[in-house]
Amino acid sequence: MKNIEVLSRETIKPSSPTPQHLRNHRLSLLDQLSIQIYVPIILFYEDYDDLKKPLGECLSRYYPLASTIREDFSVDCNDEGVEYAEARVDCKLCEAMKKLTSELLNQLLPFDPYGTNVTGRSELAPVGVKFNIFECGGVAISVCVSHRIADGTSLVTFVNAWAAMFRASTSTSTSEADDQKQQYPIFDAALLFPPKDMPGFKLQTADQTLTSGNEKIVTKRFVFDKFNIIALKQHATSSSQSCVGVCCEEVQKYRTPQPAFRWFQHYFGKLS
Known part of the structure; x- marks a missing residue:
């Protein structure tokens, strides 16, 4: 097991405030029925740049991710921001890549994928980002998003938008920057799958689900x-x-x- 030391924690807020008429976001029926887990992704790079400013700009468009998820299946888009942590890993990136275990991968994540209330908030944190720096200068950028508010495809879309924001900020091409200014996501899943009034309904957490039976959970990795x-x-x-x-x-x-x-x-x- 590699030693991973968290160096700093901060909150990245949207670069511009969410308009008042978008402050209350409704979850869809599919979101209501989603189990309380985090969808993770880890990206490995040989070097890195400062991605915090593009992240704030991206959050201003993906404003539900920088919000507070309420118990009544609504989202308060209050620009609370996302937790951003930087950590140091005591090995080189090439060494870690030779033996990537589930234990190491989980250490690189900002949250326990099956945990809840991992930031000390009273509510479920929608998103967390962790910037892991290896001895050689390589990095592992990990993102966890609550399955209550997004799925794997939505997470990839958000990460792609974040990367596009960074490219646009460093590009000398005005056309690429203009293209990014025109691209905004539409959060209308509740129109397609209207939420239902379910008084007293409460889903089990992932830990409760995994420990409720005697099934043996097996993880497989495809490289x-x-x-x-x-x-x-x-x-x-x-x-x-x-x-x-x-x-x-x-x-x-x-x-x-x-x-x-x-x-x-x-x-x-x-x-x-």
Whole structure:
């Protein structure tokens, strides 16, 4: 087990305040039924830059992530911010990568994925970020987001937006910066899956769920090297291009959008 020492903790707040009419965010029915766990992601890099300012700018658009989740399944978008911790790892990045165990990966995370109330708040913290610095200067940037407010796909979208904010801030291209100014997420899941009034309803925590039975929990890890990732990207690109013509032909058959297609346009069209 590697020794990981937390050097500092601070709260990163949105760079601009959330408008008053967006302060109360409703969770969808799917969010209401989500178990109380954190969805984690860890990204490894050989060097790093200061990402705190782009994070604040990104949070101003993803304002529900810098909020307070209430017990009544609502989100108070009060710009409370997210916890940002910096830590030092007593080994080199290449050494850690040779033997990545579940124990080490959990140490790199800001929160216990199956824990609750990990920041001392009375409410569930929506997001945490941890910046782990290795002896060689490499880093592991980890993010945990409450499953109550986002899933894995949403987390990846947020991280991609954070990275895009950083690239735009360092880019000399005005077009790239302008593109980022136009990209805002839409939080309308509650319109598609309206929340239900469930007095007294309370989900079990992950710890309660895992300890309620005698099942043996097994974790498996799948490793793809850079050559396999390149091959997968090439295969995905070629497959998508071959499907475009077929998909366009199928869509043209319907002059009037069908109900399912209208729903697709309503939900996915806004994300493109």
